[in-house]
Amino acid sequence: MEPKENGKEPGRVIEGPTNPMVTPLLNDLYQFTMAYAYWKAGKQNERSVFDLYFRKNPFGGEYTVFAGLEECVKFLANFKLTHQEIDYVRDSLPGSEEAFCDYLRGLDCSDVEVYAIPEGTVVFPKVPLMRVEGPVGVVQLLETPFLNLVNFASLVATNAARHRFVAGKSKSLLEFGARRAQGPDGAISASKYCYLGGFDATSNVAAGKLFGIPLRGTHSHAFVSSFMSTDEIVDKVLQSADGETTCDDFISLVQTWLTKIQYSPSLSGFFSETNQSELAAFISYALAFPKAFLALVDTYDVMKSGIPNFCAVALALNDLGYKALGIRLDSGDLAYLSTEARNFFCAVERELKVPGFGKMIVTASNDLNEETIDALNKQGHEVDAFGIGTYLVTCYAQAALGCVFKLVEINNQPRIKLSEDVTKVSIPCKKRSYRLYGKEGYPLVDIMTGENEPPPKVGERLLCRHPFNESKRAYVVPQRVEELLKCYWRGSAGEAREELPPLKEIRDRCIKQLENMRPDHMRRLNPTPYKVYYSLLQKCLKAHVLVFKKKIFVYVFSVIAG
Structure with a gap:
């Protein structure tokens, strides 16, 4: 096998992020302070697992369109701190040792693995959009860039999909938002992800050139x-x-x-x-x-x-x-x-x-x-055609999606974030996610399982439970089972991974996904909530009442060893 450099295989070199400002320094300071503390404690190479997910659907709806994955993979493939960037990090961390700079010089994503739901998929709260595995020192440095690349992309793609839904299939939708967007990258990103979400064209010439989006004006x-x-x-x-x-x-x-x-x-x-x-x-x-x-x-x-x-x-x-x-x-x-x-x-x-x-x-x-x-x-x-700008590209109805990046496992030991606010409790351990379909072809539920649990099978009855409410449970007999997380980055492992499809294919996937959703989940007002469950096939999780305060029971999960 031919050697690889920085996780890139011969013939499969991935170009850098669309925006050249997306570098390892597009980060919060505390990511670098943690990286230094991990290194100082000798923990930087401990194997970690993080889930990237969101807690609530935007715009009062019951679905979200996942976008931004391609830019995340481009960032991974080209992750490398320059000498100037390392010098700046050192100067920003007073008292840090020079040996930490040597660590940063050798840092790349060749030992990172990323499993993700395909871009353009309709997704739901709590289900991991991405599972990132690797040495905790480097994976921690991916948190802010990944959230930056996914949050707005998914929000604006969802906004575009909602406009498409209300306009109907027969109408042309034109994105006219460049002059009102939040800066140059806001305009470029909005054009790309509005197209992904179902728009037909853009007035933004730069976006047309970069992404092959049809131009109108x-x-x-x-x-x-x-x-x-x-x-x-x-x-x-x-x-x-x-x-x-x-x-x-x-x-x-x-x-x-x-x-x-x-x-x-x-x-x-x-x-x-x-x-x-x-x-x-x-x-x-x-x-x-x-x-x-x-x-x-x-x-x-x-x-x-x-x-x-x-x-x-x-x-x-x-x-x-x-x-x-x-x-x-x-x-x-x-x-x-x-x-x-x-x-x-x-x-x-x-x-x-x-x-x-x-x-x-x-x-x-x-x-x-x-x-x-x-x-x-x-x-x-x-x-016949609607030209939409300000309310579309600025996502005027909601400022942000609110994706989070949470540690769920380190050194094969599950980890959990507790909170009196049940919506902020994380679900521990490395998980697999499946979408179960009914006889009419619509998705019924999304279900998360432990990594080593047997997958749901077509035609077999499966007990599903709500992750935070023991009284909510249902038996489901799926007619089709789709595993959601696929490998999009495997660093230097040399194994197969999913290719990044062109934008037009992602757009087609998004449109098909939206058409295959049950109509009551899609309606603008009072949509039916889509169910997300957790499997207890091997009793890998057990519910406990941990907090009683302000008359609110908070249910969280602790992993049973063995």
Whole structure:
């Protein structure tokens, strides 16, 4: 076997994290103070197991989309402190010995193993998203970077999935959040994970280049208001789509169609005279992008100016073999305006005998979120695509997911974190996780077992218990069993591991996962909680009442030796 360097196998070199600021120094100081204390006590090489998980689903829902795994693996594969970074760490730890710097110089992730649920999977509280095994000195230094890479990624992917759910499968969703995101990385990450969560495209050019996400975008109100009249348009020539003919005066062709619209019996009632500066802007944009003409029509007046001006330009393009894409609405009563615009397009199709004109795309933007899209659905609308920014990329409805990274085993001895708050009690020992499916194909429960317990079997009845409430238990007979944790990093062990799929495959997985969930788990309001249980097949855990305070019983688990 060929040698490996820093956990990278020949032919399988993994590039570094997308953001070059993701280095071992993207860490909390206490990770390095602990690393030094471990080293000082001679414990740095003790074998540890940490679980990364979250305690509560976000946005008042009952599911979460796991994201960020790829960036974690990239971080692992390239984990190495530079000389300058080591010098800075030494200076930040007054009194630390020079020999600790030698330890840091030799530090990498070649002895670390990471088992994770595949990225894009629908996941639930308490179930480990990642299980990280390795020398405690180095694994402790992975905590903050991993939480940083997973928390926001999973939160924004879940936010995107929720917007997709309320919008429906047939609508296009466009991420327009770069200008409102929390800094450059917030914008790039949001674009990536919104796409993963089910969005169709982004306006963020950098994200499009980095991740291959389709780009969408036309022009703003500034472009429209920058024109005064058609006299500013110097080049009026437009070649036909097939290249066989040339229109020498596209402006005159547009004006001809505008006159036809004005004198059409069923269309003239909408307006009397349109804004000519807006018309000039639309003509100019069409001359620049005849194959992708989509106009923002609400700079002045949507129905009295924007729509008829758009239609005149679109009809002129149609004469030359081009097909305009549609319009964007960025203000006003979106339900009413989209419906009126659709009626106008259909009237143009009927009156002027232009097949397919009534199917122009209507895109809506203007600080949209889950609630506004839901309200539009209830009112009735003709919007085909939603451009969503601020509320999507900033996860305005919830600031953070709250993933944690807890020690559950060291030197084969289980460890537990106790708390009077039962939600903060960790579940000890190295675990395996399974998803059990019912006869209808929906997931029934997720179940965690001890590492050495036999896995659940199809068709065999299994006793499942709630990890913190002894009265909650159920027998389940699974029709399909899926093991959730798969190995994505095995350091220098030389054994097989899962490959990192392309973003498009992760997105497809996410969409399929969401479609396969039971509808009552997915609904926006009062969703049915999804069950997460712990197996007691070999009585590896035993419930004890440990704390009685403020009239609250707290149930935790201690491992029975042997």
